[in-house]
Amino acid sequence: xxxxxxxxxxxxxxxxxxxxxxxxxxxxxxxxxxxxxxxxxxxxxxxxxxxxxxxxxxxxxxxxxxxxxxxxxxxxxxxxxxxxxxxxxxxxxxxxxxxxxxxxxxxxxxxxxxxxxxxxxxxxxxxxxxxxxxxxxxxxxxxxxxxxxxxxxxxxxxxxxxxxxxxxxxxxxxxxxxxxxxxxxxxxxxxxxxxxxxxxxxxxxxxxxxxxxxxxxxxxxxxxxxxxxxxxxxxxxxxxxxxxxxxxxxxxxxxxxxxxxxxxxxxxxxxxxxxxxxxxxxxxxxxxxxxxxxxxxxxxxxxxxxxxxxxxxxxxxxxxxxxxxxxxxxxxxxxxxxxxxxxxxxxxxxxxxxxxxxxxxxxxxxxxxxxxxxxxxxxxxxxxxxxxxxxxxxxxxxxxxxxxxxxxxxxxxxxxxxxxxxxxxxxxxxxxxxxxxxxxxxxxxxxxxxxxxxxxxxxxxxxxxxxxxxxxxxxxxxxxxxxxxxxxxxxxxxxxxxxxxxxxxxxx
Numbered sequence: 001x002x003x004x005x006x007x008x009x010x011x012x013x014x015x016x017x018x019x020x021x022x023x024x025x026x027x028x029x030x031x032x033x034x035x036x037x038x039x040x041x042x043x044x045x046x047x048x049x050x051x052x053x054x055x056x057x058x059x060x061x062x063x064x065x066x067x068x069x070x071x072x073x074x075x076x077x078x079x080x081x082x083x084x085x086x087x088x089x090x091x092x093x094x095x096x097x098x099x100x101x102x103x104x105x106x107x108x109x110x111x112x113x114x115x116x117x118x119x120x121x122x123x124x125x126x127x128x129x130x131x132x133x134x135x136x137x138x139x140x141x142x143x144x145x146x147x148x149x150x151x152x153x154x155x156x157x158x159x160x161x162x163x164x165x166x167x168x169x170x171x172x173x174x175x176x177x178x179x180x181x182x183x184x185x186x187x188x189x190x191x192x193x194x195x196x197x198x199x200x201x202x203x204x205x206x207x208x209x210x211x212x213x214x215x216x217x218x219x220x221x222x223x224x225x226x227x228x229x230x231x232x233x234x235x236x237x238x239x240x241x242x243x244x245x246x247x248x249x250x251x252x253x254x255x256x257x258x259x260x261x262x263x264x265x266x267x268x269x270x271x272x273x274x275x276x277x278x279x280x281x282x283x284x285x286x287x288x289x290x291x292x293x294x295x296x297x298x299x300x301x302x303x304x305x306x307x308x309x310x311x312x313x314x315x316x317x318x319x320x321x322x323x324x325x326x327x328x329x330x331x332x333x334x335x336x337x338x339x340x341x342x343x344x345x346x347x348x349x350x351x352x353x354x355x356x357x358x359x360x361x362x363x364x365x366x367x368x369x370x371x372x373x374x375x376x377x378x379x380x381x382x383x384x385x386x387x388x389x390x391x392x393x394x395x396x397x398x399x400x401x402x403x404x405x406x407x408x409x410x411x412x413x414x415x416x417x418x419x420x421x422x423x424x425x426x427x428x429x430x431x432x433x434x435x436x437x438x439x440x441x442x443x444x445x446x447x448x449x450x451x452x453x454x455x456x457x458x459x460x461x462x463x464x465x466x467x468x469x470x471x472x473x474x475x476x477x478x479x480x481x482x483x484x485x486x487x488x489x490x491x492x493x494x495x496x497x498x499x500x501x502x503x504x505x506x507x508x
Contacts, residue, residue: 002112005039016084018111044114047105052092057084087484097125120145135186137490147488154481160419163441168473174209174493198342199382205497219340229327230359237268244309258282276323277314318352330363354389361402368413378414386419387426400428407434425451437479442470
């Protein structure tokens, strides 16, 4: 049942203040989950308006009256104040919840707790009949109340998962993907899944998350960096100069002539495969002879930088996927009629990873930008540990280009991003600002908390203060995909990703 917990004492555009007797807050009430305290922090309240409309709010702060305000209270009565953030209106007749308010409560309005069945109706009212919904978890106080998201908005308008290491971030990504691709009764009203998923797995955590009885399904493809094919033939000449960090007008003609010779074409941007290591030889062959019939040392001097860069990429086995392969693993996957998930296990240093991600994102962009492919399956690109390769401070001109384009334009032609990171302040601002929905686990770093406060649109900045105290698997969800911003417990993942903290001491 609902309890009256106080009366409205102050109204502002940002929140209400409620005054009530302190004894109310010591009354335990039984729920399905067990006992909880009436009117506790982060709980929901209901305030009657008119015409069967109730304003719905969340208690985000509680305090005792300051000394200078004691004259407002009976000195013989212990009182307490709660600050309430209003989130919307609930219609008791049609059991529908609507974000925002057309009318505010008035002073002295009664404030009530919300019954579990009413709270459940509020959550369910955001679910449109017969339209797809994805169950993400449950309310942290009432486990029987399920929290759903609109998957077409969650993925279609990009989403991000933030959280400290060990907060449950990887498990949340896994839980969401399993909810989509496995029969876990969490994806509703979705008879068809026009979705292919590519996971950039930089820590080798996700290789077994779709396994059934320890067997990988046929529709899941797993590749490590040695099996990946992202040929340098797909790089434009400009991209090649950026990769080789060369813009000297004295050097570029040598490079251009060498590329056209190896491609046997007059168009330097033609997508024709050539032996990358031969670039060095062709450049050196073009060096003029001095009067003694030897290679001109001066010319060799200003060509030394680009020759060393070519040697670096040609001799480093980590780059074989780009400079010694002719195919394109991304296009092969996207053209497959049976493969649904591609997991790329890329445990390589950041410089190598950044190049891989650039080539992958470029392949996705050009594939879906092609008019012939626009109507094919949507693509979900999961960027795990995104701060490693799409950093906001990167000086690599190739690094973020196509990821930024996918963030800004991908929605138009069916490319969606899921960004996962423990350091949101270090990820490209362009990418983060395009994420319309957030799932935020525990974050304690002040720089990251400030970044979220200053970058992301949300109902009230006081919510961000909750993040440092969240338990593992708990998260604050906010954004367009959800009924309203709320604290939830994420649904269990099974199998789990390989993200557990290793044991240092055991009693074996």
